[in-house]
Amino acid sequence: MRRFAAILASAVIIMVLATSAFAAPEKLARQQKMSYNVGAEPATLDPALSTGIPEAVIELSCFEGLTRMDENNIPQPAIATSWTISPDGLVYTFKLRRSSWSNGQPVTAADFEWAWKRALRPETASEYAYQLYYLKNGQAFNEGTITDENLVGVKALDQYTLQVTLEAPTPFFLQLCAFPTLMPVYRKVVEANPEGWFQNVNNYIGNGPFKITKWEHNSKIELVPNPHYWNRSAIKLTNLTFYLIDDVQTALSMFETGQLDAFDAPPAAEIDRLIQQGFLHKSPYVGTYYYMFNTTAKPVNDARVRRALAMAIDRQQLIDRVVRGGQLPALAYVPGGLPGSKAGVEFRDEGGNYFTEDVAAAKKLLAEAGYPDGKGFPTISILYNTSDNHKKIAEAIQEMWKKNLGIDVRLTNQEWQVYLDSRDALDYQVARAGWIGDYVDPNTFLDMWTSNNGNNDSGWKNAKYDELIFGAAKTTDQAKRAKMLHDAEKILMDEMVVMPIYFYVNLNVYKPTIKGVSYSPLGFVDFTNAYVIE
Amino acid sequence: MGSYILKRFVSVVLVVFVVSTATFALMRAIPGGPFRREKALPPAIQRNIEARYKLNDPLIKQYADYMKNLLKGDFGPSYKYLGRSVNDIIRDGFPVSAVLGLLAIAFAIIVGVPAGIISALNQNKWQDNVAMGIAIIGVSVPSFVMATLLMYVFAVKLRWLPAAMWGTPKHAILPMLALAAFPAAFFARLMRSSTLDVLSQDYIRTARSKGLSWTAVVYKHVLKNAILPLVTYLGPQVAAITTGSFVVENIFAIPGLGRYYVTSIYNRDYTTILGVTIFYAVLLVLLNFVVDIAYRWIDPRIKLTAAKE
Numbered sequence: 098m099r100r101f102a103a104i105l106a107s108a109v110i111i112m113v114l115a116t117s118a119f120a121a122p123e124k125l126a127r128q129q130k131m132s133y134n135v136g137a138e139p140a141t142l143d144p145a146l147s148t149g150i151p152e153a154v155i156e157l158s159c160f161e162g163l164t165r166m167d168e169n170n171i172p173q174p175a176i177a178t179s180w181t182i183s184p185d186g187l188v189y190t191f192k193l194r195r196s197s198w199s200n201g202q203p204v205t206a207a208d209f210e211w212a213w214k215r216a217l218r219p220e221t222a223s224e225y226a227y228q229l230y231y232l233k234n235g236q237a238f239n240e241g242t243i244t245d246e247n248l249v250g251v252k253a254l255d256q257y258t259l260q261v262t263l264e265a266p267t268p269f270f271l272q273l274c275a276f277p278t279l280m281p282v283y284r285k286v287v288e289a290n291p292e293g294w295f296q297n298v299n300n301y302i303g304n305g306p307f308k309i310t311k312w313e314h315n316s317k318i319e320l321v322p323n324p325h326y327w328n329r330s331a332i333k334l335t336n337l338t339f340y341l342i343d344d345v346q347t348a349l350s351m352f353e354t355g356q357l358d359a360f361d362a363p364p365a366a367e368i369d370r371l372i373q374q375g376f377l378h379k380s381p382y383v384g385t386y387y388y389m390f391n392t393t394a395k396p397v398n399d400a401r402v403r404r405a406l407a408m409a410i411d412r413q414q415l416i417d418r419v420v421r422g423g424q425l426p427a428l429a430y431v432p433g434g435l436p437g438s439k440a441g442v443e444f445r446d447e448g449g450n451y452f453t454e455d456v457a458a459a460k461k462l463l464a465e466a467g468y469p470d471g472k473g474f475p476t477i478s479i480l481y482n483t484s485d486n487h488k489k490i491a492e493a494i495q496e497m498w499k500k501n502l503g504i505d506v507r508l509t510n511q512e513w514q515v516y517l518d519s520r521d522a523l524d525y526q527v528a529r530a531g532w533i534g535d536y537v538d539p540n541t542f543l544d545m546w547t548s549n550n551g552n553n554d555s556g557w558k559n560a561k562y563d564e565l566i567f568g569a570a571k572t573t574d575q576a577k578r579a580k581m582l583h584d585a586e587k588i589l590m591d592e593m594v595v596m597p598i599y600f601y602v603n604l605n606v607y608k609p610t611i612k613g614v615s616y617s618p619l620g621f622v623d624f625t626n627a628y629v630i631e
Numbered sequence: 632m633g634s635y636i637l638k639r640f641v642s643v644v645l646v647v648f649v650v651s652t653a654t655f656a657l658m659r660a661i662p663g664g665p666f667r668r669e670k671a672l673p674p675a676i677q678r679n680i681e682a683r684y685k686l687n688d689p690l691i692k693q694y695a696d697y698m699k700n701l702l703k704g705d706f707g708p709s710y711k712y713l714g715r716s717v718n719d720i721i722r723d724g725f726p727v728s729a730v731l732g733l734l735a736i737a738f739a740i741i742v743g744v745p746a747g748i749i750s751a752l753n754q755n756k757w758q759d760n761v762a763m764g765i766a767i768i769g770v771s772v773p774s775f776v777m778a779t780l781l782m783y784v785f786a787v788k789l790r791w792l793p794a795a796m797w798g799t800p801k802h803a804i805l806p807m808l809a810l811a812a813f814p815a816a817f818f819a820r821l822m823r824s825s826t827l828d829v830l831s832q833d834y835i836r837t838a839r840s841k842g843l844s845w846t847a848v849v850y851k852h853v854l855k856n857a858i859l860p861l862v863t864y865l866g867p868q869v870a871a872i873t874t875g876s877f878v879v880e881n882i883f884a885i886p887g888l889g890r891y892y893v894t895s896i897y898n899r900d901y902t903t904i905l906g907v908t909i910f911y912a913v914l915l916v917l918l919n920f921v922v923d924i925a926y927r928w929i930d931p932r933i934k935l936t937a938a939k940e
Contacts, residue, residue: 222680226676226679227673239675342884350787351796514667551671
């Protein structure tokens with residue numbers, strides 16, 4: 098509680114500081130140019146096929162869906178100007194604005210219908226097709242069990258009216274409408290070259306705030322405002338450059354020499370300095386870093402052992418000394434920033450913490466499980482994918498468990514795909530993992546632990562848990578739904594299937610002259626309202 | 632000479648066959664796959680993707696299809712970078728890596744070779760000690776340290792040169808130095824030892840006793856013989872350096888081919904792994920061929936038919 102008070106106090110101070118900063122009038126710089134490092138060569142720029150954050154950031158600049166997320170991560174009207182939702186929550190009717198593609202042709206409801214069905218077509222082979230499984234018959238059509246496109250729940254009623262029918266009420270559906278998979282694409286260019294239409298920048302016709310003028314592979318992508326964007330007058334930037342640099346150390350050097358204006362996730366060792374210099378800004382990030390247990394392997398098949406392990410580490414110390422960057426200690430699984438039972442209430446604040454760090458209680462639990470003072474406890478191993486950060490965290494936890502519980506732990510690192518295989522095959526005892534939400538709702542964290550979910554690599558199955566999650570998906574009553582999700586999280590934490598370690602924060606580095614960039618808690622970055630001051 | 636070239640051609644074909652088959656088998660033996668993700672894909676989506684890339688065909692058929700396309704010079708589509716073929720990737724990346732690599736090799740020769748000769752001619756004097764001292768640093772400092780250090784000093788601190796990226800001659804200087812450090816030092820040491828070796832030969836003493844000037848002996852007899860080991864080494868070295876260095880290209884954000892050698896393996900981008908490996912193998916064989924020709928030119932005693940058993 099005291100920590101909460103401290104956070105509140107610092108939030109107040111920051112707000113006071115922020116308001117006083119606004120007192121100074123901003124003067125727009127003559128040159129409205131900025132650059133940002135997206136961190137990788139995009140694997141594709143086809144919104145229907147892309148899966149990564151770098152791709153999404155570029156696509157958000159070049160396309161616009163029915164909605165667009167604002168800086169508070171609330172879906173706002175974009176190509177759709179308004180919508181109605183049927184009382185059962187299943188039918189959405191969107192009214193579209195009169196807007197144009199970057200070649201001047203009109204964007205119509207049929208463009209959306211075609212793009213969504215294309216993303217679902219089995220031969221398109223979209224990895225994120227499941228973002229459209231919420232549509233009536235979306236999954237069946239993608240799986241090939243039905244082949245008639247007309248049965249899929251999306252239909253252009255007229256040129257500017259789109260009707261969407263869902264399988265079940267989906268409270269986050271308007272958010273999904275802002276997601277790349279659900280963006281419209283320009284049918285003619287896609288049909289002319291379905292595999293590689295986006296490779297030639299002249300064919301990269303979008304309906305978003307910017308358009309690409311140059312793509313140098315593995316180097317950079319240059320953009321200018323899209324003259325046909327419906328809200329063209331709101332765009333202040335004249336040039337936007339996305340660098341495609343993998344190495345954050347290189348990005349930092351470029352930032353320091355003035356080659357680059359903004360990038361994210363700086364090297365841990367530089368965080369303190371960048372904060373002091375006023376370049377580093379934290380923004381919410383909906384993600385949890387945790388260790389998960391193979392609940393079928395001795396000795397971690399015993400919930401008491403798992404709880405003891407979770408209670409015997411000092412998260413704040415781990416964050417301050419190893420992880421750095423002001424992440425938040427996690428004593429529950431679902432991170433902050435997700436909606437709870439009613440508007441304006443966060444799921445996490447409602448749920449609170451599900452356990453405490455308490456070495457004495459942890460030792461007692463371990464003794465109850467048959468290992469007093471760690472005696473007789475078999476040597477277990479922490480599995481992580483090869484990375485310096487994961488290694489340092491594992492070493493710190495290894496030491497804490499040794500000191501607090503008297504148990505010996507080994508560290509095993511594996512190359513990424515080998516590690517995924519080991520997880521899948523339940524060939525581990527404790528494994529490092531992390532999860533970033535796909536949408537802003539607690540469900541994106543909780544439904545993965547249902548018994549047969551492909552992401553549940555813990556071997557844990559719980560009928561009550563499944564019942565709650567599937568029940569929550571069917572109800573339109575937000576309060577009832579939140580209650581069911583809270584109950585589910587409580588089961589997950591009581592059983593300590595996953596041991597939460599910390600909640601991520603987004604670490605954004607940018608020059609003080611850069612304003613208006615919107616950082617989403619899902620990791621997306623939106624430059625629509627960006628501008629440069631003197 | 633004709634039969635030699637024929638023999639070489641056959642060996643290229645053989646090398647490509649063995650390399651592609653072995654790589655194909657090895658990469659399929661390691662865990663994972665190009666569409667393996669942390670977030671598990673629904674089985675139907677997994678099936679759709681496998682069908683699209685024909686990864687659900689029997690392995691032997693996939694191999695046969697690949698070899699068939701390879702005969703046509705088609706390395707296939709990348710599995711990671713959609714809409715790009717491996718041929719595109721090599722076409723875009725190789726010229727960049729090659730320019731950078733050739734610059735580095737040229738720099739290494741211009742600095743390393745004279746340094747080695749001067750050292751040898753002044754054995755155990757200060758020139759030798761200084762040159763070999765620097766060479767030890769060049770050989771032992773790993774390229775990522777060298778690259779980071781160069782970037783920190785000349786870009787971040789002194790602001791003389793851009794920190795990273797590619798495009799102008801200025802951008803090439805730091806990565807060239809980082810890449811050239813090792814070969815330059817290595818060439819210097821190689822030249823020094825081979826020069827010393829030649830200097831102790833009887834024919835040098837003969838040349839001296841004939842009354843030839845020291846300069847003439849060095850230019851006409853010493854250098855020509857001392858440079859042979861370097862030429863041998865140059866073939867594979869040029870192949871290695873022009874196909875790019877993962878470390879240097881990554882640190883300086885250079886869009887070369889070197890990154891793909893490593894990242895394609897992480898990504899299990901099967902076609903890219905195969906394509907760049909085969910490309911590298913062919914380049915290596917060709918450059919060894921060039922070395923053989925150069926040998927004959929430098930030293931007429933070497934007969935090409937006999938040179939390769």
